[in-house]
Amino acid sequence: MNFIANLFSSSLGRKFIMAVTGCALFLFVIGHLLGNLQVFLGPEAINAYGHFLQSKPGLVWTARLGLLAMVLLHVWSAVTLSAENRAARPIGYLGDPIPPAASYASRTMLRSRLIIAAFIIYHLLHFTVHVPTINLSGRDFRILQDLHGRHDLYRMMVIGFTHPLVSGMYIVAMALLFLHLSHGVSAMFQSVGLKNLTFGPLVDRFAKVAAWVIFAGYISIPVAILLGYGKEALK
Numbered sequence: 001m002n003f004i005a006n007l008f009s010s011s012l013g014r015k016f017i018m019a020v021t022g023c024a025l026f027l028f029v030i031g032h033l034l035g036n037l038q039v040f041l042g043p044e045a046i047n048a049y050g051h052f053l054q055s056k057p058g059l060v061w062t063a064r065l066g067l068l069a070m071v072l073l074h075v076w077s078a079v080t081l082s083a084e085n086r087a088a089r090p091i092g093y094l095g096d097p098i099p100p101a102a103s104y105a106s107r108t109m110l111r112s113r114l115i116i117a118a119f120i121i122y123h124l125l126h127f128t129v130h131v132p133t134i135n136l137s138g139r140d141f142r143i144l145q146d147l148h149g150r151h152d153l154y155r156m157m158v159i160g161f162t163h164p165l166v167s168g169m170y171i172v173a174m175a176l177l178f179l180h181l182s183h184g185v186s187a188m189f190q191s192v193g194l195k196n197l198t199f200g201p202l203v204d205r206f207a208k209v210a211a212w213v214i215f216a217g218y219i220s221i222p223v224a225i226l227l228g229y230g231k232e233a234l235k
Contacts, residue, residue, distance in 0.1 A: 016192065025070050037217060043233070047152060135160050155233040174219050182207055
């Protein structure tokens with residue numbers, strides 16, 4: 001019990017929480033991307049994937065609740081650490097200069113976390129809860145079914161990303177995620193003591209490459225649909 005109490009009360013413990021939850025969310029982002037990219041394999045592949053998930057409600061809801069806990073802990077640890085840092089230095093340096101080693105991504109970590117959290121809520125309302133007023137298409141995604149009686153995930157994604165404003169919001173959100181990951185993945189290794197002078201440059205390079213790959217993968221879907229991919233599903 002003392003260990004858990006110290007974990008939540010000490011700054012070192014909250015950094016550890018932020019790193020562990022960040023790792024879990026990073027792995028989810030990769031897995032979610034691999035699932036979504038199946039849209040490029042056609043309706044059968046992506047609809048079968050969606051049907052498999054829907055046929056395992058216990059697994060899916062366990063994962064959703066676990067992810068919600070990870071997001072809340074990640075944001076909470078970030079906010080409390082930021083408040084603690086400000087309290088330790090309530091009066092800034094003259095002119096409030098930007099630290100020379102601080103990148104734009106590192107300076108906007110808290111803001112990007114909060115914006116991404118807001119985007120996750122929108123994403124869930126859009127493609128999971130299926131709120132008709134959210135998707136801006138005037139279509140009810142809940143009634144879309146393919147020839148096998150499965151939820152037509154392929155058609156839902158095509159209709160959803162056909163609207164330029166929706167695709168634009170997703171692309172902006174993925175740009176923020178890119179900024180967050182380009183620094184956050186590196187900071188994650190540092191928080192758990194796995195980044196040193198020897199491996200530091202490799203960790204930084206891995207973070208940037210991973211962020212670029214994830215960004216390119218996610219935006220490839222709305223960009224391809226805006227350019228005409230899957231237009232047969234709109235008929």
